[in-house]
Amino acid sequence: MHQRKSKKILIYFFLLILVGSINNNSINNLRLEKVKKINIFGLDENDQKILLDSLNNLDLKNIFFINKKSIQNIxxxxxxxxxxxxIKKYPYSIDINIKKTNFIARINKNGKFLLVGNNGKLSNNSNSAIKLPYIFGNPEIEEVLELKKIIDQSNVDYSQIKSLYYFKSKRWDLELTTNIVIKLPEKIEKEILDKISIFLNNIKLENKEIVDARIKNQIIILDE
Structure with a gap:
């Protein structure tokens, strides 16, 4: 009985050494590949390259120990x-799917026109072919986004707006592609814009006339 137990102990000891040897060899031979490829989808070729260059500067080690925060920041x-x-694509590539923002206007900042994105960020005016209204004045970007949101909810066609004028009183004027100027009240609501839209569709206005909607429940036509 004692001899049988000794044999079992010897066998277990041998198996322990064998398993330990296999694990040690596996660990010694394990070489984690560095991230070799980053695929970016949703941007044009030039914008992909700019973003890719920034990501490559991170010197990404391997896919298991990526610093997610540093990638997110970029x-x-x-x-x-x-x-x-x-998305991590094992063993050594990353896919980045991007939804590109839509540009909604151009704004003058320090003498330079920049594109206003629907994401609330400003971009260099590199694509001059985009037809967008110009913003004059110095609104907060959040105010621009809020105005665009209300216009989109209304029957006013945003594509027919040529310029947006912002005043220190936080009031807006809209200049249409027909050169008609709409003076809006300080508090802009969808219902007001809908009434203006109906008014413009039912009356023929001459070039450069002003539609004044600043007084509640009134729309006044003025000559420039």
Whole structure:
């Protein structure tokens, strides 16, 4: 009985050494590949390259120990990105799917016109072919986004707006492509814009006339 127990102990000891040897060898031979490829989808070729260069500067080690925060910071600081997701493709590549923001206007900042994105960020005016209204004045970007949201909810066609004028009183004027100027009240509501839209569709206005909707329940036509 004692001899049988000794044999079992010897066998277990031998198996322990064998398993330990296999694990040690596996660990010694394990070499984690560095991230070799980053695929970016949703941006044009030039914008992909700019973002890719920034990500490559991170010197990503391997896919198991990626610093997610550093990648997120670079992507979220890109003014073209509205939304995104990052997918690890084992063993050594990453896919980044990007929803590019839509540009809604041009604004003058320090003598330079910049594109206002629907994500609330400003981008260099590199694509002059985009037809967008110009913003004059110095509104907060959140105020621009709020105005655009209300216009989109109304029957006013945003594509027919040529310029947006912002005043220190936080009031807006809209200049249409027909050169008609609409003076809006300080508090803009969808219902007001709908009434203006109906009014414009039912009356023929001459070039450069002003539609004054600043007084509640009144729309006044003025000559410039």
């Amino acid at each position: 992507i979220e600081n890109n003014s073209l990105v509205e939304d995104y997701n990052v």
